[in-house]
Amino acid sequence: MTAKRLRIIALLAISTVFLLAWAFPIVWSVMNSLKTDSDVLAYPPKLVFTPTWEAYRDVLFGSGSILPNLLSSVIISVGTTVVTMLMAVPAAYALARLRFRGKKFAGFYVLATQMLPPVGIIIPYFLVLRNIGWIDTYQGIILIYLSFSLPFAIWLLVSYFEDIPFEMEEAAYLDGASRLKTLWRIIIPQVRGGIAVTVVFVFLNAWNEFLFAVVLSGNTVRPVTVAMFNFVSVEQTLWAKLAAVSVLAMLPVVVLGVVAQKHIVKGLTVGAVKGGGRR
Amino acid sequence: MSSFTPTRRTLLKTGTAAAAFATLGPAFLRQAAAQDADLAPYKSAQIDWQQVSGETITVAVIPASYFENLITLAPQFKALTGIDVRFEKIPPAQIRQKSVIDLTSKTGTYATHAADPMYYALYAANKWVEPLDTYLADKSLTDPAWFKLDDIIPAWRSANGIDGKLYGMPYDGEVTIQVYRKDLYDAKGLKPADTLEAYMSNAAALNTPNDRVWGAALRGVAGAGQNMYIYPSIFREFGGDWMKGGKLTVNGPEAEAALAWYVDIMKKYAPTAAANWNWPDIADAFSQGTVASYIDAHSSASVINNPEKSKVIGKVAYARWPKGPSGKRTTSIWNWGFPINSALPEKKRKATWLFIQWAASAETQARTAHKFAGPTKRSGVNRTSVWKDPDYIKLMNGFGENFVEVTMGALQEDTDVDWRPRVPQWPAIGDTMATAIQSALSGQATIKAALDDAQRRIEPMMRG
Numbered sequence: 041m042t043a044k045r046l047r048i049i050a051l052l053a054i055s056t057v058f059l060l061a062w063a064f065p066i067v068w069s070v071m072n073s074l075k076t077d078s079d080v081l082a083y084p085p086k087l088v089f090t091p092t093w094e095a096y097r098d099v100l101f102g103s104g105s106i107l108p109n110l111l112s113s114v115i116i117s118v119g120t121t122v123v124t125m126l127m128a129v130p131a132a133y134a135l136a137r138l139r140f141r142g143k144k145f146a147g148f149y150v151l152a153t154q155m156l157p158p159v160g161i162i163i164p165y166f167l168v169l170r171n172i173g174w175i176d177t178y179q180g181i182i183l184i185y186l187s188f189s190l191p192f193a194i195w196l197l198v199s200y201f202e203d204i205p206f207e208m209e210e211a212a213y214l215d216g217a218s219r220l221k222t223l224w225r226i227i228i229p230q231v232r233g234g235i236a237v238t239v240v241f242v243f244l245n246a247w248n249e250f251l252f253a254v255v256l257s258g259n260t261v262r263p264v265t266v267a268m269f270n271f272v273s274v275e276q277t278l279w280a281k282l283a284a285v286s287v288l289a290m291l292p293v294v295v296l297g298v299v300a301q302k303h304i305v306k307g308l309t310v311g312a313v314k315g316g317g318r319r
Numbered sequence: 320m321s322s323f324t325p326t327r328r329t330l331l332k333t334g335t336a337a338a339a340f341a342t343l344g345p346a347f348l349r350q351a352a353a354q355d356a357d358l359a360p361y362k363s364a365q366i367d368w369q370q371v372s373g374e375t376i377t378v379a380v381i382p383a384s385y386f387e388n389l390i391t392l393a394p395q396f397k398a399l400t401g402i403d404v405r406f407e408k409i410p411p412a413q414i415r416q417k418s419v420i421d422l423t424s425k426t427g428t429y430a431t432h433a434a435d436p437m438y439y440a441l442y443a444a445n446k447w448v449e450p451l452d453t454y455l456a457d458k459s460l461t462d463p464a465w466f467k468l469d470d471i472i473p474a475w476r477s478a479n480g481i482d483g484k485l486y487g488m489p490y491d492g493e494v495t496i497q498v499y500r501k502d503l504y505d506a507k508g509l510k511p512a513d514t515l516e517a518y519m520s521n522a523a524a525l526n527t528p529n530d531r532v533w534g535a536a537l538r539g540v541a542g543a544g545q546n547m548y549i550y551p552s553i554f555r556e557f558g559g560d561w562m563k564g565g566k567l568t569v570n571g572p573e574a575e576a577a578l579a580w581y582v583d584i585m586k587k588y589a590p591t592a593a594a595n596w597n598w599p600d601i602a603d604a605f606s607q608g609t610v611a612s613y614i615d616a617h618s619s620a621s622v623i624n625n626p627e628k629s630k631v632i633g634k635v636a637y638a639r640w641p642k643g644p645s646g647k648r649t650t651s652i653w654n655w656g657f658p659i660n661s662a663l664p665e666k667k668r669k670a671t672w673l674f675i676q677w678a679a680s681a682e683t684q685a686r687t688a689h690k691f692a693g694p695t696k697r698s699g700v701n702r703t704s705v706w707k708d709p710d711y712i713k714l715m716n717g718f719g720e721n722f723v724e725v726t727m728g729a730l731q732e733d734t735d736v737d738w739r740p741r742v743p744q745w746p747a748i749g750d751t752m753a754t755a756i757q758s759a760l761s762g763q764a765t766i767k768a769a770l771d772d773a774q775r776r777i778e779p780m781m782r783g
Contacts (some may be wrong), residue, residue: 077628081607083531103380127513163420170426255417259377259407269410270382276599276622 065292072283080279106285107266113289115178116253116263117246120185124193124242129235131190132197133223135301137209147198150191158188162255169256176258183250185200189242196241201227236303237263240296264289358399360682364465366458376430381655382408384621384695386433387492388687389678395686396677398444402670411544415746422679424449427662428669433655434487435544436478441743443481448658450484454672466676471700474734475654481741483705488679491699494652494729495552498605498619499612501636501720503532511638515556515580518612518641521710522588525611532783536601536610537581541757543749544596548651549614550756551739556643561740567781569752570770577642577768582759594760606631614640616653617726618698620718635719639729651735654701681705689714698726744780751776 072080073198074091099106134140135147165184166175174180204227212222228235250265268289270280349535361368364681390406398402407429415599418432422442429642435443442448455461455468468476475489493610497518499511503525512518522534523524531691538549554561557580559573566573590604598615605613606629622630640648657675660667677683689711696714704728705711729755740748755773758764764772 079602081628083607083609167424168421170424175426175428254413255420258407269413270408272410272599273382274411274599275383275618276602276625 046182065134069134069283069286069290073287074278077278077280080283095280096288099281099284099288102285104270106267106288107261109264110288111154112178112257112261113247113263113265114292116181116261117243119178119182120246121239121243123182123186124189125235125239127186128193128197128222128238129228132194133201133227135194136198136201137206150194153191154188155193158251162252165252166255175256176260178261181253181256181261181263183247184256185249189245192245193238193242197231197234200231204230221317233303236300240303241299243296243306247289343596352419358395359675361399361680364462366462368400368462368673368753369457370627371666371673374401374402374667375405376667376674377407377428378657379406379407379409379414379429379432381411381414381433385687385697385699386655388691388693388695388697389490389683391691391693392683392686397673399677400670400673402673404674422662424444425662427660427664427667430660430663430667431657431675433490434658436475436487436652436654436656436734437543437739437741437745437749439479439481439486439658440741440745443484443486447517447661448486449661449668450486450660451672451675453482454659455485460669460672461676465679466661467702467704470681470704471679472654472701472703472730474652474730474736475656475701478652478654479656481780485656487656487700488675489654490574490678491697491701492652493616493699494620494726494733495615495640496617496650496654496725496729497550497612497614497638497640498623498639499636499638500608500631500634502634503611504636511636512641515641515643516554518614519580519584519588521612522584526588528590531609533590533593533610534612535584536589536593536604536613537585538596538598538615539585539589539757539760540597541581541592541753543595543746543753545753546760547739547749547753548579548653550577550752552614552640552649552651553581553643555649555735555738556640556645556660558643558646559646561737567740567748567777568774569743569748569755569777570767570774574770575766578756578770581756582766585760594757600633603628609643616651617729620722621695621698624718633719637719637721637725639725640733647735648728648729648733649735649738652734652736652738654699671753676753685711742781744777747780748777750778 042172071087074093075086075089076092076094079086079089084105097106097217101107135143135150165187169175169180169184172180174183207227208230209222212226213219217225247263249263249264253263254266254269264285268282268285271278271285323628330706340390344472360501380390380500387408393404393406411705414433415435415438418429418434419441420437421428421432422445439448443450454468455463471489472492475492476485476587477492478490479485481488494724497511499521504511504521507524508520512521518535524531524534538545540546542548554574554577557573557577559571559577561567563571590609593601593604596604599622600621601610601613601615602619604610606623606625608630620637623635624632626632640650642648657678659671663671679701681704684697684702684705685708688705689708690701691697698712698715698718700706706723712723715726740744742748751773755764755769759766759769
């Protein structure tokens with residue numbers, strides 16, 4: 041009994057240490073975002089201080105407002121997610137179920153696109169977009185984001201589709217359903233969890249992306265990850281404002297995470313336990 | 320795709336509305352500024368400012384108050400010339416990358432951009448930017464008597480020139496100087512250092528980490544524009560020559576002595592974290608009273624004198640670089656200049672030149688500095704005449720004892736065109752050196768090994 045108790049205490053202690061280490065940067069950002077610039081720099085760091093909304097007011101409604109950037113981020117992330125899902129679901133289904141020539145190769149190809157270090161392909165992408173006049177446009181950035189979100193989504197979804205027993209589908213065919221109808225009515229409801237997980241990850245990746253965005257965006261389309269960087273200027277780092285923007289940029293992701301948490305956990309474990317294979 | 324488009328359009332509309340709303344306030348102010356502005360000082364130039372009216376150009380700048388002030392005045396430029404200027408603010412680390420991509424692909428996205436003087440060798444070698452002499456000599460485009468090129472700080476012009484040709488017009492710049500806490504120095508009876516040796520002993524005398532005061536701080540973070548911005552001055556002061564016998568050389572006894580001095584002062588008398596500091600971090604620490612002295616850009620004076628943050632206002636004084644064993648003082652040569660993108664059609668190149676001429680003119684320099692209505696005034700104006708203007712001097716001396724004298728002294732006597740190796744391969748060389756300096760500082764390599772290794776890496780770059 042005591043041994044068990046000790047073990048629980050030890051586990052709790054270890055978890056607390058890890059939790060503190062992980063939560064610290066977030067707590068720190070939230071605190072800094074509510075401080076004045078002089079409080080940010082104070083030593084020893086002030087744990088008790090008079091919070092101020094000044095930094096938030098400035099970044100939202102000041103001259104360098106990030107509202108348009110937040111909107112850019114929303115358009116890019118939602119756009120990327122919607123297009124990705126519309127294409128990834130049928131593609132993943134095809135890879136999981138259909139027999140066609142070159143299927144193995146197609147499966148590998150999808151994965152292979154993920155192996156290139158992104159920094160190596162920025163310039164070619166820039167040139168492509170430049171030539172079709174899509175630099176600094178939503179369609180341009182979304183197109184480029186699709187190049188990594190789509191393979192990722194397909195790859196993730198295939199394993200979920202493969203876990204569905206073929207008998208379920210067969211039963212639907214026996215009842216006279218077409219393949220598309222079966223996909224829509226029988227299969228997709230079964231992989232809801234998987235789709236939710238994929239949506240969350242695709243959205244997260246697009247929302248947090250910086251490397252491509254900084255090169256391919258401009259004045260018209262500038263997501264918040266890029267805009268945030270302007271608070272680190274050559275003259276000074278505006279810590280409080282930077283923290284405020286970070287917190288604002290974190291919010292949608294946190295909300296999405298909380299909402300989808302149930303699905304994420306379920307979705308991730310379902311695939312794992314059944315061991316159905318990701319090829 | 321079709322189910323997606325309407326959503327995007329709707330969102331776009333909302334986006335435009337939101338953006339318009341967000342910029343409404345400043346836009347009104349700018350409009351007002353344009354109407355009130357007196358354009359007469361510009362119109363006295365014997366050129367037709369309106370000759371390419373209706374053109375639109377895009378200008379990339381970094382987010383910094385000296386460019387913000389210029390952006391605020393852009394409506395005046397529009398009123399004067401009929402040219403629309405779109406400004407794009409890009410952080411300093413990315414502006415080099417983005418402008419090089421634009422120049423290599425010859426897309427002409429940025430008519431001009433805030434350019435790093437170390438990049439002109441690369442730009443000129445590839446003919447990516449125009450030699451400005453042509454524009455300066457063209458009487459229909461430039462009135463030499465009005466523009467007064469010679470008034471622009473000579474060191475910055477030579478930094479932006481290759482083989483005697485000017486490629487970028489200096490807009491705003493800086494020099495590195497000693498910044499020190501006069502109260503702490505006085506308490507110990509110390510004087511600002513005249514030699515690097517004295518700088519070290521001052522730092523030793525003031526270093527009391529238990530009271531949270533460290534002796535000195537220099538840029539520690541690795542980067543061509545970070546630690547490799549400070550180290551070259553030390554290297555030159557120790558008698559180093561980048562082009563020894565016509566061959567780019569970064570190792571050898573002078574280099575070893577210079578790097579040893581840097582590592583020594585950083586390890587003994589700087590806060591440990593300074594190994595990862597860039598200058599805003601140094602200025603932040605100094606403003607909180609934890610650093611007794613630093614050597615860095617004179618423009619940092621505005622941060623350490625910011626009443627919202629600083630605890631050391633009134634206690635700051637300045638001095639020029641301490642001399643090295645070679646007997647020289649060597650400051651940095653830095654300015655953000657404006658080149659003209661060669662990929663532009665002729666009319667846009669003219670429009671770009673008019674913009675550059677306007678931005679670099681004495682009138683605009685004054686209007687963005689002491690005559691600027693907003694809170695931040697520039698400390699890096701490009702003209703000797705402005706530096707001699709009593710109003711400007713009065714404003715600048717608010718930053719502390721000797722500020723103008725030291726800055727001007729450094730600008731006129733301590734600059735050195737060969738401060739850093741001006742070769743097209745600079746971007747790669749700068750990064751290699753930055754890594755070498757940091758590995759010596761962190762103790763990953765001995766000083767000699769770090770420099771020898773850098774030399775080995777740099778040699779093939781120079782052959783290629």
